[in-house]
Structures are given as structure tokens and as C-alpha cells.
Amino acid sequence: MAAGLTLNKITSQKGISIAEATSRVADLGWTPTYVQEAQTFPTDYKISKVPRDPMKQVLRSYFPMQEEKDNRVYGALDAALRGDMFRNVEPRWVEWMKLFLAIIPFPEISAARAMAMVARLAPGEELRTGFTMQMVDEFRHSTIQMNLKKWYMENYIDPAGFDITEKAFGKCYASTIGRQFGEGFICGDAITSANVYLTVVAETAFTNTLFVAMPSEAARNGDYALPTVFLSVQSDESRHIGNGHSMLMAMINDPSNHQLLERDLKYAFWQNHAIVDAAIGTFIEYGTTNRDKNKESYVELWHRWIYEDYYRTYMLPLEKYGIKIHHDDVSAAWDRLVKKNYVHKIAQFFAVGWPVNFWRIEAQTDKDFEWFEHKYPGWYAEFGDFWKWYARKSVPGETNILFDQENGYVYPHRCWSCMCPCVIREDFCVGEVDGKLYTYCSEQCKWTHTVAFQAEYEGRPTPAMGRFKGQRIWEDCYHGWDLADAIKDLGFVRPDGKTITAQPHLRFGPKDMWTLDHVRGNTLQSPLVLLREMSLADREKHVAQYRAGFKINPCNGSCSCRH
Amino acid sequence: MDTQTATQPAKSGAAGAAEFPGSDSRKFNYFEPKGRKATHYEDMTLDVQPDPDRYLLQDWIINFPDGTPTYSKDWTRVKAADWHKFRAVDQEWEKTHYQRQSTICGTIQNVIDNGRRSGAVGRFDKSWVKVLADHVGAYKHAEFGLGTSLMQAQRYGFTQMINNAILTNSSYKLRFTQDLTLYLGEIGLDIEGGIDKDAGKRNWLENPIWQGTRRAVEEIMGATDYLEQYVAINIVFEPLIGELFRSGFILQMAAAHNDFITPSVVSAAEGDYERNLANCVELIHVLLNDKDYALHNRIVISEWIEKHGKLCLAAAVQLQPIWSQPRVKVASFTEALEQARNRLRMICAETGLAAPSIVA
Numbered sequence A: 001m002a003a004g005l006t007l008n009k010i011t012s013q014k015g016i017s018i019a020e021a022t023s024r025v026a027d028l029g030w031t032p033t034y035v036q037e038a039q040t041f042p043t044d045y046k047i048s049k050v051p052r053d054p055m056k057q058v059l060r061s062y063f064p065m066q067e068e069k070d071n072r073v074y075g076a077l078d079a080a081l082r083g084d085m086f087r088n089v090e091p092r093w094v095e096w097m098k099l100f101l102a103i104i105p106f107p108e109i110s111a112a113r114a115m116a117m118v119a120r121l122a123p124g125e126e127l128r129t130g131f132t133m134q135m136v137d138e139f140r141h142s143t144i145q146m147n148l149k150k151w152y153m154e155n156y157i158d159p160a161g162f163d164i165t166e167k168a169f170g171k172c173y174a175s176t177i178g179r180q181f182g183e184g185f186i187c188g189d190a191i192t193s194a195n196v197y198l199t200v201v202a203e204t205a206f207t208n209t210l211f212v213a214m215p216s217e218a219a220r221n222g223d224y225a226l227p228t229v230f231l232s233v234q235s236d237e238s239r240h241i242g243n244g245h246s247m248l249m250a251m252i253n254d255p256s257n258h259q260l261l262e263r264d265l266k267y268a269f270w271q272n273h274a275i276v277d278a279a280i281g282t283f284i285e286y287g288t289t290n291r292d293k294n295k296e297s298y299v300e301l302w303h304r305w306i307y308e309d310y311y312r313t314y315m316l317p318l319e320k321y322g323i324k325i326h327h328d329d330v331s332a333a334w335d336r337l338v339k340k341n342y343v344h345k346i347a348q349f350f351a352v353g354w355p356v357n358f359w360r361i362e363a364q365t366d367k368d369f370e371w372f373e374h375k376y377p378g379w380y381a382e383f384g385d386f387w388k389w390y391a392r393k394s395v396p397g398e399t400n401i402l403f404d405q406e407n408g409y410v411y412p413h414r415c416w417s418c419m420c421p422c423v424i425r426e427d428f429c430v431g432e433v434d435g436k437l438y439t440y441c442s443e444q445c446k447w448t449h450t451v452a453f454q455a456e457y458e459g460r461p462t463p464a465m466g467r468f469k470g471q472r473i474w475e476d477c478y479h480g481w482d483l484a485d486a487i488k489d490l491g492f493v494r495p496d497g498k499t500i501t502a503q504p505h506l507r508f509g510p511k512d513m514w515t516l517d518h519v520r521g522n523t524l525q526s527p528l529v530l531l532r533e534m535s536l537a538d539r540e541k542h543v544a545q546y547r548a549g550f551k552i553n554p555c556n557g558s559c560s561c562r563h
Numbered sequence B: 001m002d003t004q005t006a007t008q009p010a011k012s013g014a015a016g017a018a019e020f021p022g023s024d025s026r027k028f029n030y031f032e033p034k035g036r037k038a039t040h041y042e043d044m045t046l047d048v049q050p051d052p053d054r055y056l057l058q059d060w061i062i063n064f065p066d067g068t069p070t071y072s073k074d075w076t077r078v079k080a081a082d083w084h085k086f087r088a089v090d091q092e093w094e095k096t097h098y099q100r101q102s103t104i105c106g107t108i109q110n111v112i113d114n115g116r117r118s119g120a121v122g123r124f125d126k127s128w129v130k131v132l133a134d135h136v137g138a139y140k141h142a143e144f145g146l147g148t149s150l151m152q153a154q155r156y157g158f159t160q161m162i163n164n165a166i167l168t169n170s171s172y173k174l175r176f177t178q179d180l181t182l183y184l185g186e187i188g189l190d191i192e193g194g195i196d197k198d199a200g201k202r203n204w205l206e207n208p209i210w211q212g213t214r215r216a217v218e219e220i221m222g223a224t225d226y227l228e229q230y231v232a233i234n235i236v237f238e239p240l241i242g243e244l245f246r247s248g249f250i251l252q253m254a255a256a257h258n259d260f261i262t263p264s265v266v267s268a269a270e271g272d273y274e275r276n277l278a279n280c281v282e283l284i285h286v287l288l289n290d291k292d293y294a295l296h297n298r299i300v301i302s303e304w305i306e307k308h309g310k311l312c313l314a315a316a317v318q319l320q321p322i323w324s325q326p327r328v329k330v331a332s333f334t335e336a337l338e339q340a341r342n343r344l345r346m347i348c349a350e351t352g353l354a355a356p357s358i359v360a
């Protein structure tokens, strides 16, 4: 064997095949006999079958591959600075990144934590190796996104809001929906959270809108950094989707799992829709200045990514295993986006509450109106006046739009399940759990809380299922507070101690900026607290009125805005 | 209509294009850096995992069915007045982690490729090849058990700093267990008759020499306190068994058996351990100096070290016969064990803990 060197030997040394390598790695595990591992994160599912095709990769090739990806990312960030990216970037876009990047590192690192929950349930070590790589990937995603955020803070015209980012994440009335998203990955039944909610739905269906559609819009706004980072993040995602699918396949043949799987697919799909479409839909449609009529709107993207790629090619094939797919919810989500203006109403809500946000939201203008009307016929009649009011009320000294009586907006209830505002008025509903009244954005969300997240499901005990807890209604935290005091308590004040972090415009002169004094004298109220205080009759009347909706008053006459 | 020319948007979106309140606020300002200035690691890490005692206004919003929230301080017996004090000494975030891991992968791959190319594996002493197959083969399972324990543990910590330190520790361990696995597979190609690829696992599961170690590892895998796992691995297992076998046996014996490759593969783990040890010592140091729970923590951590120390020392003693299996006996087990015990004493001294009875 130790014969002399030949050129042939140098250039083509035989190694072990990847199949051999992964099968050896898969043999590292054993069943303990001295001490049993505790089932610390229980599930009501039964996992039996060893999955057929787990991904084949070992860490020795994984780490260099990832480092190479990193090199490209960091090289591109340097190049963006050399190319003066920020001179031409659209502030309207970067401002929304203050919200997006405040939210996303927590769900990412939660996905890493979730790998602990599925690793011990993994049938077969190859899948566990897949989970290991995903754990390190998600650590990558969380910290690479923190790095991007810091980079924006250092180079963008207005760093306020980036500077308080993780504090803001824990406090803001908008980022609250992202916490439901992240915690959903890691709490409760291990399979419900770390497999179905995280991988089978969030990663498989919704990362395309997050990490592919968002970057395209970023580029249209002169932001080349976000695409670099997020397309790199997305390139890890196919591995995660593979992990999740393998795990799913390890359960799907056992009919006793079907009931739970149907429950969790329904919960996870609906809630992902409610949360991701609210946030990403708003960023893409309202955070852009690009009004090219040839580009796809968010609903067109949704149709491609969620309806075609996910629903038709991923979910529907599960039917052949005997799983009932909730077709109704998919079309209901579609209707919410297309017919019920979900994204537009959410954007309106984010704008109305600007003082308790921590980024700037500028008014939409004529150019935007035209595009919206083109993509969403009827948009102008419903939302045009609102944005005119918003522009008019963006000048310090005007009544803050949240408390303005002129425009006709009625502040919404919150959904106890998805934590989004109940903006589709006609779908608003209430329910009771353990004698307490709760509000929901939709029947599906009501079902999630009252039926799915309980100790029993359709007569079957579900001892591992999680519970919705905590102060889920943000407005409850500041019921009865003066707006100025609430903003101070949130910490959404600039370093001078009086200028508000958020601003309802993109005007960067000091004279244009709202301070605490401009908003003092208005009292915040929680619609849920008020509703719970009502008599039964008043409550019913209130719900009926709420469901009937409101109309924005025409914004005419003399006006300091540009319309 | 526009009467407010002063309110035109700035032309550039770059830093410094306008001056207004907050326009120079270019540092994360929501945590207290450990040093004078926040490190990049701190910026990437702190407060990403929120805490109701800091900024989590609405508290954890999901609970486990028994009422335990998404993160709970009760997942370890150790207590802290401020869980956020700890910073990882190795300051890892994704970029540094991948750079280091990737460099190690590249180095190991090069050493193995070049060694094999030069026919080095064929010159390994025969008795030594059997040692590699049986005992490096068995030991790789220990590393795997520890790596997966840490993968489990990284879910439970109360801060991002703790969990990420445990996560990278897990990543290092799992890389190393695979390094050993692939290495044995690759040199097997150059050895006549190959290397019995099942010998390692057989020894791990059945050979009495390894049963103490397997017991010690399973004890760690089965622990439900994540900090007990972290401490048992880095403070106890690593010096008493890990370094004993890696440095006290492989690194010392290999050269005498014409093996210059295995030490390179194995010594990467010694480098990993130095960093993980530093992180763990720092965490213990913080906990032992906690303003409210210093004594409580000292008692709990000492108990862990005592418990796992006994198991690991017994396991270490059972490994003794391995030292007499290679043809050339250049290292003595007694000396290696003494060194391991010394190392444990030194580590305890560094953390401020009393040494456990087994080495006192």
C-alpha cells in the first residue's frame, strides 16, 4: 500500500463516498441502557417510522460551504458601502426594516432552540444530523441579521429605532405579532411547535415571501444589502424544509396522528397567514417607492408562492395519506387578501398607531394611489382619504391621528390568537374560555384558542398541547395611560429626551419632528377592557356595530399636505 | 400646494445627510456592555432572547400545559439575581464560528489527504491500527453523546448568551465526533483488510473498559438540568476523560507508532475545549459571585461536580488497560491520570470552587 507516489495518486485520491460517510455518522447514536433520556419536551404524536430520504451531508463539508456563503455576504456589504448605497436608498424602505429586523432574529434563534425539541424525537441519526445543521444555520440567521441591522444603524440617515432594536422588539404594539410567531416555534407540543408550525408551514410555505419576495422589493428601493443577506439565509432553507418533511413522513403513516396533524396544519397555516401576510404584505406594498405596474403585487406573489408552490404541490399531496386538508382556510386567506383588503387595513393600523411605533411611516401619495388602484381596484375609494388625512395630520401641532375625531377611523380590537388587530370588521368575533371573554380576528383564530390550544381535542386528551398566556393584548398594558407617558415608558424617545422616535413622515429637519408635548393629553384605552366592562346587551350591540365597520370621512378643503 | 419647502425629504439616505435629534445615535443602547464599549459579539447577542424582567412587556405569551412559560428560570437548580451578566469569553457569533469551524475542517482534511497521499497510513504500527479502530472508534460515541446533550441543553438557558455558548459548544462536539468517524473511514481505505468499522461501537456498547465512560455520558445525557449538563461536560468529563484519552493517550502514543495524522485530528478538539472551558468557567464564576445566590450556587454546582466527578473518575480508571495495548508504551496511565486530576483541581480553583472529594 505504501508504494511510491504517482501523479495519479495525487490528483485522484479515493475518499469515502458521501453515502458511506453519512451512514457511518448515522451510526454514532445508541440506545442508552444505564440512564434513560427524559422526554423533556413531550408530544401527543407517535413517531415510529425511520424516514426514507433524509438529507445527506456531513459537517466537514457543511462548515466550509457556509463560510463561503458568509464571505460572499460580507464582501457584498463592503461593496455596498464603497458604492455609496445609502446615498440612493429609499428611506421609506429602510424605515420599515427597523420593524422587520427587530422582529426576525428572535424567530430565527427560536428555530435553533426548536431543534433541541425535535432532535430527541428524530427517528434515525441522519435526521438528527440534519437538525444539528439547522440549529447552527439558525444561529447563523439570527446573528447575521443582527449584523445587518447594526450596519443599517451605522450607515443610514436616521439610526433612531435601530439603536433600541431588541428593547423595541419586546415592547412595540406591532412587533408583538412577531413574538407570537417566534414563541410558536418553541412552546407547547414539540411536534406542533417545532415541526408543524415552524417547518411544515412557516419555513416551507412562508419563507419564500419573507426571504425571496422581500429582497426583490429591497433591491427596487436601492437596498442591495438585504437581498444579499436574506437570499443567503434562504439558501439554507431547503435543508430545513427537507428536515421537516422527513419528520412529517415519520408520522404520517400512523392514522392515530392524523387528527392532530389536521388540527396543527389548520392552526399553523391560518396563523402564519395572519402574521406573515400582515407584516410582509405591509413592507412590500407600503414600504416601497417603486410603483412599476408590471411588477407582481403581494397577492400575486402570494398566489405563486403560497397557493401554487405550497398549497398545490406540498399540501394537496398529503391527502393521499388520508390527511384532510383545510381547503376552505386557504381560500378564506386568499379572500382576506384579495377581497377583504387585509394587508391594506393592517398598513392603515400600523400608520394610525405611529406614535407607539419606533420607525417612520410616511403618507402614501398620488403616485402610490395610482398603483394601488391599478393592482387592487376599489382601493382608492376605501383608503385614499385615509392617507390624505394621514399626510395632513403628519405635521407637529396637528391632532395626533390616533385621537383625531375628524377622519373617522375606529381603532380595532386585537385577536387573542394571532395578536394582529381585528381589521376585517365583518369577521370579528368573540368567544369565552373558562368564563372569560376574548376577541378574535376570525372564526379560525377563535377555533385556535378555544378548540386547538386546549387539554382535549375532539374528545381526545392532548396533554402536551400548549396554552395561550401572558398579556396577549398590547392595549391592555397601557389602558388609561396618557399617550406621552406610554411612549416614555416604552422607551420610544430619542436621546434628547423629548423627540419621539417614530415620526409620521420622512422629513429630516428638527423643526418637523414630533415631541412628547405634541401628543400629551390623549388617553390610551384597551378595546378589550372596555368590552369586558359592558353589560351583555351593550356588548352585543358593540359587536354588531364593530362588524358593520366604519367609513373614513372625505379629506377635502384647505390642507397642509400635498393633495 | 406645498408650502413647506423645509420639509422636503433629504436627498441622501446616508448617515450625516441631515442633523436632527437622534441622528448620531449609532450604537445599540439597551444593554450595559461588559467593558467600556460594547463588543461586536455583545451587539449580535444581547437581548435577542427577551426577558419579562427587562423588555418583554407582555410576558411570555405561550405556556407549556403545566403552566411553564416559553422560558423558565426553573429549568436549572442554579439561581441568579441577573442572568444577563454572563458573556461568552470566546465572543462567538456566526461569522467567527463558521470561520473557525471551517478552518478546522480544512486543516484536518489537508492533513489526512497529505498523509494518505504520502502513504503514511500504511506505515502505522499494526497494534496501533487496532487501538484506533477499537478505542478512537469507541471514544467518538462519547463525543457524540456530549454533543447531543448540549444540543438539548441550548434550548433551556435564560439568556441568549448562555444558550449560544452552549450551542457553539454542541456544534464543536458534533463536528469532532464526525471528524473522528470520517477519519477512521478514510484511513481504513489505506489499510490492508481495512478497519473494522463496527469495532468502535462494539467496544463502546460492550467492552468493560468503556462501560464506565458510557455510563458517565448517559448520566449527562439523562440529566434534566441544562446547566448540570454544561458543567458536567466542561468541568468534569473533559479533564477526567476527554483530555485523559485525547492528550494523555492519543497525542502521546501516536508518534511512537508512526502515526503523525491522528494527533492533528484529535488536537483540534483540545483547541475547541480551551474555548468552551473558558466560557463555562466564566459562567460559573458569574454564578458563584451572584449577589443573592452565591452560596446556593456553590452548593448546587459542587454537588454536580461531586456526582459526575465520581462517575468520571471511576470511568477513567477503567480505561487503564488501553495504555498497555499499543506495542510501544511511551506514556503511563498513572501519570496521565494524575495530570487529569491536577487539571480538575486547577479548573476548580479557577472557578473558585473547592475541588471535589475525588481529587481533594
Ligand SMILES: [Fe+2]
Binding pocket: A108, A111, A137, A138, A141, A233
Ligand atoms: Fe432561519
Ligand SMILES: [Fe+2]
Binding pocket: A111, A138, A203, A236, A237, A240
Ligand atoms: Fe430555517
Ligand SMILES: [Zn+2]
Binding pocket: A274, A415, A416, A417, A418, A419, A420, A440, A441, A442, A445
Ligand atoms: Zn387572529
